[in-house]
Amino acid sequence: MISENRSAEIKAAKKANAEKLISGFFASAKEHHRNLYANIPKRYQNGWLKSFLGISSKRGAIQAKCYECVGYEAVQENVGGCTARACPLWPFRPLQKSAAAKALKGAK
Numbered sequence: 001m002i003s004e005n006r007s008a009e010i011k012a013a014k015k016a017n018a019e020k021l022i023s024g025f026f027a028s029a030k031e032h033h034r035n036l037y038a039n040i041p042k043r044y045q046n047g048w049l050k051s052f053l054g055i056s057s058k059r060g061a062i063q064a065k066c067y068e069c070v071g072y073e074a075v076q077e078n079v080g081g082c083t084a085r086a087c088p089l090w091p092f093r094p095l096q097k098s099a100a101a102k103a104l105k106g107a108k
Helices: 004-028 031-038 042-053 058-069 075-080 096-107
Strands: none
Touching: 004 042, 031 042, 042 058, 058 075
């Protein structure tokens, strides 16, 4: 079992590595990628950047792609109620339960 102190050290090292990658992104990214990032609403920028750099979880990467796909607008309704069943990420999309709950409330 890892001690609390060691756990905190590991967490700090991961955070420092992530910050280094993120600052490296802005120094070396192509103009196209910087423009993509600049056009993402602030609320979603961190998730997109972590996904782009490969430091997010699988769930975070799927979430970032789904949000990007719907244009970051009405995310809860558009992602949860997504009808693009041909998308390979469709079975794994976030917010499925909340969209289903809203549909049931609207039917009553």
